[in-house]
Amino acid sequence: MRTAASLCLPILFLLAAVSSTQAYDFFYFVLQWPGSYCDTKQSCCYPSSGKPEADFGIHGLWPNNNDGSYPSNCDSSKPFDESKIRGLLSSLQSDWPTLACPSNDGTNFWAHEWEKHGTCAESVFDEYRYFKTALDLKTQLNLLQPLQSAGIQPDGGSYSLQSIKNAIEESVGYAPYIECNGDESGNSQLYQVYLCVDSSGSQLIECPIFPRGKCNSQIEFPSF
Template identity: 30%
Template sequence: MAGLLLKSSDCGNCSCTTLSKVRIGGAHEWKKLILTQHWPPTVCKEADSCRNSLDYWTIHGLWPDKGEECNRSWHFNVDEIKDLVPDMKIYWPDVIHPSSNRTQFWKHEWEKHGTCAAQLDALNSERKYFGKSLALYKQVDLNSMLLKFGIKPSVNYYLIADFKDALTRVYGVVPKIQCLPPQQDEQVQTIGQIELCFTKEDLHLRNCTEPGEQLSPKQEAWLAEGAAAQGMAVCEDGPVFYPPPAKTQR
């Protein structure tokens, strides 16, 4: 069934929500939300002017598992989320382009993913989308969870199984973990991104993949795009490097 979205537009000198509705058809129907967090020291391995001194996992995005740019007329307006900006600067920073206009990253995430997530009443405005993303980030508290299991950045290697076991024990679901493959003169992969998935109906944690669940090649390619843009892929079983921030890195 197609969904209906209210369309945001300008009214004089202010932004408002009009009664103009935008239909979200079958091509954009999605089944789950993916909360994607990335590790800044890994993201910054091959990027200049990057915030690789951050020592905590930050939000990459909250993505429906299908569709992008569902409403190209629904433009980002930072004034809609001005009360969230202090938290977003901390938990959802533009790691790769810290010196540029910090709102560009949020604009990209809203227009590419948020306009599709807005099919859900709980996410049908900028304020709801970014607010819920922050709430889910704080709810899962990935940083504290890893520390609880003694998993912290180190010059020594972990096993991917260490991460999988900790995540599954705490959250009770199957996550997706993505790594940067070994670069020149490196022996092991580097952990870079962790995805936790939520149901569309009630935003409860669920497995990112289910037994027998099949994605079309187009869906698989789309879901891999965010990681691939940073050179990442699903981690292989075996050793993994969890790099310390730049100030303490080897």
Template identity: 30%
Template sequence: MATPVDPLELFKNFGSCSTSGPASCHNTTAVNTCCTEYPGGLLLQTQFWDTDVAGSPDDSWTIHGLWPDNCDGTYKSSCDPSRSYKDIASLLTAQNAGSTLEYMKKYWLNNAGSSEELWEHEWSKHGTCYSTLETSCLPKNSPKGAEAVAFFETVVKLFKTLPTYTWLANAGITPSSSKTYTLSELTAALKKGSGGYTPALGCQSGNLNSISWYYNLKGSLINGEFVPINSPQSSSCPSSGIKYPPRQSSSKSY
């Protein structure tokens, strides 16, 4: 039996998609949608701060997903039900992406069900809407589901470049059962850590619980270049009194 090939390696030298041209959302002429995300060229890497999900790491946020919004803030969803793959774990394992799966088991957790259900949901709702992941864009004889495996590997790779917890901690902002923070403090810390980019923060009942980092993309999602941008959306958190609660598994109070 042939050894499975990592989809990111399989696609590394595939095609002639250039990363030197305009990024998604900045093209002014017709595009090859296998090489330019269209119309969903505004990408959000979203993260959770889970306080009550078993197994959540104490020193990291967790992955929510990578969403292709249209350049005007609208978005499509569940674009191809025929590719709503089930058993993502087995799909990753079968295509030599076991290390990605192990990472997902720690950092891509569901706060309302099994992690497998979240992975299936994120692929079905958002992953199937990437134009550069259409099966017609893949190398000939690609295994079934190769584009989904590439999606999960890309999301994990991008997430590893966005250590939200560390960037906040470097500014003295850590989970606490007593302290509160201002929105300007949080955004300043994240802007400094990311090299000058402002994300959108989400709060629920005054508790910090989500973040979205925004990008445009040059080339394909599989092997293109992510171009960070400032969030075009305002944060939903109040200007002050923001709580950053510790994990319930941690009894340490700051």
């Protein structure tokens, strides 16, 4: 479904042409709810910059193929270079925080995402544009707002999976994939939201394929 709320990235990112040797069909843009990451037997650690805000954080922008396969670690000659994204560090700390233990500044997380996923999209993004594109998408989507407007609050309550999907689709114009995980008691909870971006990295699209796995019909939305 397309609505007036369908989103496009800034014109800056439309300038990059997709190479004829491109080895992927689209991107998954994946946002993670920190309360669900932490509310497991494994628990979590807050980054050295402090506890993140109670908002969806970026997990990654992942090249993927229509058959479900995906490229990874495509160019070892382009390791993560923090100096190239120095101007984005404040935004990365707030919008793409690490929750892994032990506590750290997020550099390892960002390096992993660039080297595993970003290097496979060099026909579209250099390192700076890869991270900037994801940050801009997160800001434009603002996923927590449409959920709260639909009465779906991160308060530990249980909500209909379909109502969560409907609220997101009504806001952004495209159906999401919802990934769940289990809390310490094994209850299904809202963990990650997948939306799809076209192969040029310029606009949201209907997902050609969703990951495997499913949630219960009622899932928890834990506080953070």
